Amino acid sequence: GSNDNTVRLGVIGPLTGEYSLYGVAVENGAKLAAKEINAAGGILDKDVEVIAYDSKGDSTEGVNAYNRLRDQDEIHALIGGTFSGVTLAIKDLAVQDNIPVLTPTATNPDVTLDAANVFRACYTDSYQGSTAAVFAADELDVTNAAVMYNRDDPYSEGLADAFMAEFDARSLDYTAFEFGAQDDDYSALLTNIQSGGYDAVFLPAYVAEVGAVLTQADAQGLDVPFIGGDGWDGIEADYASVADGFYFVNHYAKTDEAAVVQDFVANYTEEYGEAPNALAALAYDAVYAMAEAMENAGSLDPDDITAALSALEFTNAVTGSIKFDANGDPIKSITIIQVVDGLHEVYAKVAATEE
Amino acid sequence: MAVLEVKHLSIQFGGLRAVDDFNLEVDHNELVGLIGPNGAGKTTIFNLLTGVYLPTEGSIHLNNVSTVGKRPSDIVLLGSSRTFQNIRLFKNMTVQDNIKVAYHNRMDYNIFSSIFKTKKYKIEEARANEIARELLEVFDLLEFEQHLAKNLPYGKQRKLEIARALATNPQILLLDEPAAGMNPQETEELMATIKLIKNQFNVSILLIEHDMKLVMGICERIVVIDYGKIIAKGQPKAIRENKNVIKAYLGE
Amino acid sequence: MELFIRQLINGLNTGSIYALVAIGYTMVYGIIKLINFAHGEIMMFGAYFAFLLAFTLSFNLPFLLVIVLSMSFAAILGVLIERVAYKKLRQAPRISALITAIGMSLFLQHLAQLIFGSTPYVMKPLIDTTPVVLFNFAIPKLTLLTIGLSILFMLLLSFFVLKTKPGKAMRAVSQDKEAAILMGINVDNVISMTFAIGSALGALGGIFYAMTYSQIYPTMGVLPGLKAFIAAVFGGIGSIGGAMLGGYLIGIIETMTKAYISSKWVDVIVFGLLIVILLFKPSGILGKNTKEKV
Amino acid sequence: MLKVTNLHVHYGVIHAIKGVNFEVNEGDIVTLIGSNGAGKTTILKAISQLIDKSDGDITFLDKSLSQYKPHEVVRIGVSHVPEGRHVFPGLTVLENLEMGAYYRNDKVAIKQDLQKVFVRFPRLEERKHQVAGTLSGGEQQMLAIGRALMNHPKILLLDEPSMGLAPILVKEIFNIIQEINQSGTTILLVEQNANQALQISDKAYVLETGQITLSGLSKELLNNDKVKAAYLSA
Amino acid sequence: MKLKLTQLKNTLLDPRFINYTIIVTIFLTMFLLIQTNAVNRYIYNLLIMVLIMIVMSTSLNIATGFLGELVLGHAGFMGIGAYTAAILGIALRPYIATDLLLFGASATGAMILAGIAGLLVGTPALRLRGDYLGIMTLGFGEIVRNLITNLSSITNGAQGLSGIPRIMTFSIAFWTTVMIVTIIFLFMNSRHGRAILSIREDEIASESVGINITRYKLLAFVLASMFAGIGGAMFAFKDGFLAPNSFNFLKSVEIFVIVVLGGMGSLSGSIISSIVLVFLPEYLRDFNQYRYLLYSSVLIIIMLYRPQGLMGTKEFDFTKIKAKLTTLVTTIKKRLKKGRE
Numbered sequence A: 001g002s003n004d005n006t007v008r009l010g011v012i013g014p015l016t017g018e019y020s021l022y023g024v025a026v027e028n029g030a031k032l033a034a035k036e037i038n039a040a041g042g043i044l045d046k047d048v049e050v051i052a053y054d055s056k057g058d059s060t061e062g063v064n065a066y067n068r069l070r071d072q073d074e075i076h077a078l079i080g081g082t083f084s085g086v087t088l089a090i091k092d093l094a095v096q097d098n099i100p101v102l103t104p105t106a107t108n109p110d111v112t113l114d115a116a117n118v119f120r121a122c123y124t125d126s127y128q129g130s131t132a133a134v135f136a137a138d139e140l141d142v143t144n145a146a147v148m149y150n151r152d153d154p155y156s157e158g159l160a161d162a163f164m165a166e167f168d169a170r171s172l173d174y175t176a177f178e179f180g181a182q183d184d185d186y187s188a189l190l191t192n193i194q195s196g197g198y199d200a201v202f203l204p205a206y207v208a209e210v211g212a213v214l215t216q217a218d219a220q221g222l223d224v225p226f227i228g229g230d231g232w233d234g235i236e237a238d239y240a241s242v243a244d245g246f247y248f249v250n251h252y253a254k255t256d257e258a259a260v261v262q263d264f265v266a267n268y269t270e271e272y273g274e275a276p277n278a279l280a281a282l283a284y285d286a287v288y289a290m291a292e293a294m295e296n297a298g299s300l301d302p303d304d305i306t307a308a309l310s311a312l313e314f315t316n317a318v319t320g321s322i323k324f325d326a327n328g329d330p331i332k333s334i335t336i337i338q339v340v341d342g343l344h345e346v347y348a349k350v351a352a353t354e355e
Numbered sequence B: 001m002a003v004l005e006v007k008h009l010s011i012q013f014g015g016l017r018a019v020d021d022f023n024l025e026v027d028h029n030e031l032v033g034l035i036g037p038n039g040a041g042k043t044t045i046f047n048l049l050t051g052v053y054l055p056t057e058g059s060i061h062l063n064n065v066s067t068v069g070k071r072p073s074d075i076v077l078l079g080s081s082r083t084f085q086n087i088r089l090f091k092n093m094t095v096q097d098n099i100k101v102a103y104h105n106r107m108d109y110n111i112f113s114s115i116f117k118t119k120k121y122k123i124e125e126a127r128a129n130e131i132a133r134e135l136l137e138v139f140d141l142l143e144f145e146q147h148l149a150k151n152l153p154y155g156k157q158r159k160l161e162i163a164r165a166l167a168t169n170p171q172i173l174l175l176d177e178p179a180a181g182m183n184p185q186e187t188e189e190l191m192a193t194i195k196l197i198k199n200q201f202n203v204s205i206l207l208i209e210h211d212m213k214l215v216m217g218i219c220e221r222i223v224v225i226d227y228g229k230i231i232a233k234g235q236p237k238a239i240r241e242n243k244n245v246i247k248a249y250l251g252e
Numbered sequence C: 001m002e003l004f005i006r007q008l009i010n011g012l013n014t015g016s017i018y019a020l021v022a023i024g025y026t027m028v029y030g031i032i033k034l035i036n037f038a039h040g041e042i043m044m045f046g047a048y049f050a051f052l053l054a055f056t057l058s059f060n061l062p063f064l065l066v067i068v069l070s071m072s073f074a075a076i077l078g079v080l081i082e083r084v085a086y087k088k089l090r091q092a093p094r095i096s097a098l099i100t101a102i103g104m105s106l107f108l109q110h111l112a113q114l115i116f117g118s119t120p121y122v123m124k125p126l127i128d129t130t131p132v133v134l135f136n137f138a139i140p141k142l143t144l145l146t147i148g149l150s151i152l153f154m155l156l157l158s159f160f161v162l163k164t165k166p167g168k169a170m171r172a173v174s175q176d177k178e179a180a181i182l183m184g185i186n187v188d189n190v191i192s193m194t195f196a197i198g199s200a201l202g203a204l205g206g207i208f209y210a211m212t213y214s215q216i217y218p219t220m221g222v223l224p225g226l227k228a229f230i231a232a233v234f235g236g237i238g239s240i241g242g243a244m245l246g247g248y249l250i251g252i253i254e255t256m257t258k259a260y261i262s263s264k265w266v267d268v269i270v271f272g273l274l275i276v277i278l279l280f281k282p283s284g285i286l287g288k289n290t291k292e293k294v
Numbered sequence D: 001m002l003k004v005t006n007l008h009v010h011y012g013v014i015h016a017i018k019g020v021n022f023e024v025n026e027g028d029i030v031t032l033i034g035s036n037g038a039g040k041t042t043i044l045k046a047i048s049q050l051i052d053k054s055d056g057d058i059t060f061l062d063k064s065l066s067q068y069k070p071h072e073v074v075r076i077g078v079s080h081v082p083e084g085r086h087v088f089p090g091l092t093v094l095e096n097l098e099m100g101a102y103y104r105n106d107k108v109a110i111k112q113d114l115q116k117v118f119v120r121f122p123r124l125e126e127r128k129h130q131v132a133g134t135l136s137g138g139e140q141q142m143l144a145i146g147r148a149l150m151n152h153p154k155i156l157l158l159d160e161p162s163m164g165l166a167p168i169l170v171k172e173i174f175n176i177i178q179e180i181n182q183s184g185t186t187i188l189l190v191e192q193n194a195n196q197a198l199q200i201s202d203k204a205y206v207l208e209t210g211q212i213t214l215s216g217l218s219k220e221l222l223n224n225d226k227v228k229a230a231y232l233s234a
Numbered sequence E: 001m002k003l004k005l006t007q008l009k010n011t012l013l014d015p016r017f018i019n020y021t022i023i024v025t026i027f028l029t030m031f032l033l034i035q036t037n038a039v040n041r042y043i044y045n046l047l048i049m050v051l052i053m054i055v056m057s058t059s060l061n062i063a064t065g066f067l068g069e070l071v072l073g074h075a076g077f078m079g080i081g082a083y084t085a086a087i088l089g090i091a092l093r094p095y096i097a098t099d100l101l102l103f104g105a106s107a108t109g110a111m112i113l114a115g116i117a118g119l120l121v122g123t124p125a126l127r128l129r130g131d132y133l134g135i136m137t138l139g140f141g142e143i144v145r146n147l148i149t150n151l152s153s154i155t156n157g158a159q160g161l162s163g164i165p166r167i168m169t170f171s172i173a174f175w176t177t178v179m180i181v182t183i184i185f186l187f188m189n190s191r192h193g194r195a196i197l198s199i200r201e202d203e204i205a206s207e208s209v210g211i212n213i214t215r216y217k218l219l220a221f222v223l224a225s226m227f228a229g230i231g232g233a234m235f236a237f238k239d240g241f242l243a244p245n246s247f248n249f250l251k252s253v254e255i256f257v258i259v260v261l262g263g264m265g266s267l268s269g270s271i272i273s274s275i276v277l278v279f280l281p282e283y284l285r286d287f288n289q290y291r292y293l294l295y296s297s298v299l300i301i302i303m304l305y306r307p308q309g310l311m312g313t314k315e316f317d318f319t320k321i322k323a324k325l326t327t328l329v330t331t332i333k334k335r336l337k338k339g340r341e
């Protein structure tokens, strides 16, 4: 319906099925932001409405959802797709339709390429992966790493590739261990890792998988440090004991004293009864960033919004300040976190660099 | 000239020799009965003749071509066709289509003809319809042409099964208890039909049946088996009086 | 060699869980010739039940009671599913029943998502997990227990089906329902009983699966359910011993492939082997090849 | 003993049984004859509650049978040998017979009954351990009857027991039916072989397209011209 | 003059003529609606999806509905077709400027490769019966999906293949579908189709009247997979993006469900149920998390109350509607007459 009293933001993510965990986090984060924005007077004096549709993680479903958002709901901007695959499938359409897109979580480099109106709030795979590799080599003196990644997940594979590329560049040793999205049993890989004598394991994956891997590693008595990416955010909630002492690169630390971080964590926990993860935080930031761009633009015209996004300097973000480079990728600082006693401790901060 | 020639046929199921050194010749246009107690091996012989089972020993020739080891559908092409003890029709197909399936190998058009509905397709289909109609006419089934086979009464299903077997244009027809489940009146009709098809279609018939009136009434020659072995052969009259047959099969 | 044996133990562990689930699968299939796609979901609900009983009550239930109660709940769920979705379709084409089974499986998955959310629950092992050392190899207690249980249930059920009266009634019902009624067998009850047993075993498998791999989530049953069914086919569907054998084989093949080839070829190898086995033994390794008598 | 009043049965839209009345007295053999599709099997199935009737009443020993579930009918003494035998194809001959005594618990008596069946049908004893699915047609028929006898029924419903049997066995079967009857079991017999059936039975009914068109003492029907013409070819 | 009129009348009442007219009318109506923007792109896209599902389900119907075999790996053939067409499409785009030609060339390639795959799977698979065959095809489908994922040098693996020319218009999809459904329909009404039906009804009897059952089973299998390959090609050119996950077990199940829900052996059933099952989940989007709860309930309920599927084995025939209408009118007239008396 073309109700012109609202600003409509579309969200596409896997809300049902095996990946629903991630889509639901994005939906929740986005809706929380919208609720707060509305309480504070909305965007351009209009209420914000977040319309979230299920993609089941499937590109065809994602395209259907996109078409519906565009034609039925007549959205002004899109927050999402959640996964790179679905986002890539939608990207060309969005470019053609000139709908401003700010994906919170799609990390694949191609997402923002050759698309003036497509932006993202997260780091690219390569940025995160190589940062993790630098950290492993420089700070932990790793010379022989096991890289354990999910080959069905472009995010996981992308981080792993970047990590390995950095290790190649430094002529360090590593071995890749792939697993599949549907695996629950990692014992065979972990047994091999255990007998291989590695200095560390790089495990770029999301919490649900990381938790399972760490639990099984613990049960097997595997005694090597693990390093992860932003998908680890939230690991302390259920897996504090098995993740204790391990590191991951992230956008922010929950223990950060900044009010925006603390408020977000508190409000989210109150609203949904569980602590937010990185995906929720990114979606939350993406909605705020989009809102600010719309306010700056002073109109809901797509070209104006795109221009405002390109010029945006959004500082008050949970996941670190956001400023976009020429591609539409964020220039953000990166935080390295160590899990200690169920809390995030900032181990190091890497300043933002233009890639 | 023998249409069917069986020599030293045997089959073993585990410890059981269900058919044991069975020999038979059926001549052109001859009507032979195969009888014997339940479990004697009659149906098993049919299964051997039609390629459902592979014999342990022995040879089978149809028109001087050996059929041993051939698949059932190829044996049909050599000129034999059968019905089943438990009726096996294509239940959800029309009566007409039941016949036309059996006429399959005698039609000559390929897949492309069917997709482009070529002239050949039309001519061949029309001919098949014609043949089906003729056959159904003989069996008094014409009025049911478009009914589903499963909706026919039992007796008519039996007849349809025979008609279907005939549509393959066999030289020998193997009928397994065609009168089972029929009342005397229906059986009488069936006898007439069998005689009719034997003459009209010029086929040989090998027939299994427990209804003595039918067997004695129409068979020219009878072979009796028990425990897989032939215990008597001959004209109906002689068989009726054969001591062994009376003891094993007919009863006092 | 040492590594090989450790991997073998990993494989036995996975395999024994598949075996437990497969036994239930094969029983249900045996009686109504239906691939009960919802079996994996019963497994999942069984695990959730155990979680709720073990971690959300204000008092501590003993391990055995948690297991028995969850199995009972799952049994009830299984019977309920049969009554609601399958019973009416007993005379219908089997493929129609297959569709309701698929529908049921989807339904239960999404019901679970609605009730429990999509974030996995973390299942801590309910028993002491210090490994037992056998011939210098540390074997997790959980592994030993799962293996033991799968063998125990195989023996119990084989005896039950072959030697007891209800077991024979089950076989009779599976072959000819109408004749079974004429023998005075309450066909509904026999079918319910089969679903109850099968579902209880599925739940047991689910609980051990969750304990071994530490998580419970709405779609957790899909893959092990499918694997278990394939295990049942591998071994010869309808055969209890076959289901167990199939479960172990698949577990070991999977683990060995992951360990020595690459995890990305696991499914290709498992399914490839399945196809090869079916080609040489069209009714599975221990299945009987019954040809219809004409 | 068994009384059927105003029975109607529908298969979907097909009205298969249209108001049938008949009675079976204790100790009798009653025959139901009729051509194919007349509805004989349907009546037997309605009695043993395998299918639902749409109207009417069936009482056995003055109790309405509709209050029983299908599987309970057997337990009050009604045994049904179905058309087409319906042996359990994957069970052995012995196991099939044991299923016949499914709800009984008197092990010793069951053993004796088993022995009796084997005496009556020696072929079954020979094939004791063969799976029933591979038996010949006649062997399966024997098994089906033997299995029903393992029930110790008060009334035995037989649906075309002579179908597909060798002549010697047909005679044998009719003898056995008489024997079973003499040992105290009432029998309702459905047959195509009207001649023999009428000879051994006390009363008979003729069924045509779902309705009873003739009834009477079997001896009388044997001489009835209509029956002669339609069911007893000379 | 009179003769000509009757001739005209005969042509007009010829069932074939009526069917053609109706198909063309449907096309023109849709086409007009699209041209006038009465159908937005969301619906437009769904319509193409419906057409793809029609191709997938009618082709599966050959193997499942008409031949009667349980096939749970149809998405595998679709995947082979989709990737073949996509790769061909990308490679040929510089040389073939016309969309229709490009589609034709790529779809032919897709059809051939999928057909070869059908032959490879079918040959051994057909020794199996019933559920075993189902499991084997399931296994095959999973193998295909894994191969697509693992052969990432050609397929770009789990990342997905993008940059495929987006050339699937409603017109191309519509006429491709009409062509395929017509071919299947004509094929099933020939002696070959009858042979396949007879195998479903009774394999043993079919063999006993001389049908080479192995050959016909294989033929059905290969045809089904060839058309599935074309369906895959349509799919590849629709969104311009392919990921291996689109061809997983669930997709096979989805197609299978369409066939059974429509009625096994009914092409019109498959068509109707493709429409229903593509639009249903879309209309349920508003129910968010309840969406699949509702969807699955609908599946169960339909099967419980119509186990033979929406159409059974019958075909929807426009020409018969006329007859039905006539009888309806006459009965109403009779009733009215009675009422007056």
Ligand SMILES: Nc1ncnc2c1ncn2[C@@H]1O[C@H](COP(=O)(O)OP(=O)(O)OP(=O)(O)O)[C@@H](O)[C@H]1O
Pocket: B013, B016, B018, B036, B037, B038, B039, B040, B041, B042, B043, B044, B045, B085, C293, D134, D135, D136, D137, D138, D139, D164
């Ligand atoms: N596949 C098989 N496996 C084992 N035994 C079999 C098999 N087929 C048939 N038999 C046995 O072989 C014998 C002959 O069976 P067959 O069916 O040929 O008998 P028949 O003469 O046709 O009897 P009827 O007149 O009762 O039909 C029977 O004892 C039967 O049990």
Ligand SMILES: Nc1ncnc2c1ncn2[C@@H]1O[C@H](COP(=O)(O)OP(=O)(O)OP(=O)(O)O)[C@@H](O)[C@H]1O
Pocket: B153, B154, B181, D011, D014, D016, D034, D035, D036, D037, D038, D039, D040, D041, D042, D043, D083
């Ligand atoms: N399941 C069914 N569905 C529909 N119609 C049926 C069904 N069973 C029987 N009928 C029909 O009901 C009528 C009576 O059938 P029934 O089997 O009782 O006859 P019958 O007298 O036992 O015949 P037969 O001598 O062939 O055994 C027949 O017209 C038959 O076609």
Ligand SMILES: [Mg+2]
Pocket: B042, B043, B044, B085, D136, D137
């Ligand atoms: Mg026989």
Ligand SMILES: [Mg+2]
Pocket: D040, D041, D042, D083, D159
């Ligand atoms: Mg009958």
